[in-house]
Amino acid sequence: MKKLYYCLSLLSGLLLAMHPPFPLEIGAPVPKADLVLRDCSGQDITLNKAKKTNGLLVMFSGNNCPYIQRNQGRTKSICEHALSSNIGVVLVNTNLGADEKSILAGMKSYADEQQFNWYYVADKKAELAEAFDANHMPECYLFNQQGKLVYKGAIDDSPGNADAVKLKHLENAITDMLAGKAARVAATTALGCNIKRF
Template sequence: MMKSALYLSCCTVLLSSFLPIRELSLELGAPVPQANVACMDVSGKEISLQTAKGPNGLLVVFAGNRCPYMIRNQERLRRACAFAQQNNIGVALVNSNEATRNDGESLSMMKAYASQQQLPGYYLLDKNALLADAFDANHTPECFLFDKHNKLVYKGGIDDNPGNADAVKVPLLQNALNEMLAGKSVTTAASGSLGCNIKRKL
């Protein structure tokens, strides 16, 4: 019995050494991860999250060009990003869809999408999904709000009904922005994010 248990334990250790290391979920209060990594913006400039940050904080949204949930949330996202910018909160939309760069998520398609949607802020190409892995982001859209001290104060969805704007009861991101700007703790600091899966390379 002891030999069997020892054998199974050794096999588990051996197998785990070949498994990819999963990123830990980004906890509330955490600093901006990979803040100094430069990513290509649709403007043609290389921009880091630290560069994108405004005096009052930073809003990071993992986004995509073709996701049905992105399309349903375009106006809501545009309003939230514009509000953030108006209040000196930097905005960085991040496209981490590495597996579909040749199928609608290329830099040129990102440029076209940003221009068409008149997206406020930066729209960054996340090479090899480095930022998505560091944030443990898995959906588009998925939001991360940091205060002026670079601390995470909200993560999750734009609101409580990403599929239907007319049925929204709680504007989660807007509430978080309002409370943070007022110097208050965010009441609902984390929520589930429903959207398309980020298309990482396997």
């Protein structure tokens, strides 16, 4: 009986380690904040180091997803807005596959082409995606000065069509956060390409 209990406990622990039991809730601290991540420039960083005085924006992204292509201008604009507001920015690519070296080279080429001046990191073994419970690209997580989650979800209300945008959810959340207010909308549904778990 003790052996069975031990085996069940071990299995339960493994399942929890593979997938978080609950989604990341508003008010939660930055997950895996000290996990060492490889930026496409070859530099190693952590989310804690990337955080700036006014907070941190983490966005799950990639190179080739059609939704990423449709959101290129919006991604660049909101990331520049965050940086200019002294909010650290980290884009995370989880869809890596086995060949990390060529993936990082592709990420660097894409970042150069898009003129990124923020971090674009590889999420080996989908560790960040699991910790954040992120499932789509683009999917955004905004943390305040204290490293607490204040917004999660989509950049805006029309990820498939920039011309149809009515509500800029992430921009509004940044504005509210900088004003010391709770986000008027704290969570939205992120639509986009699925994040794969390799």
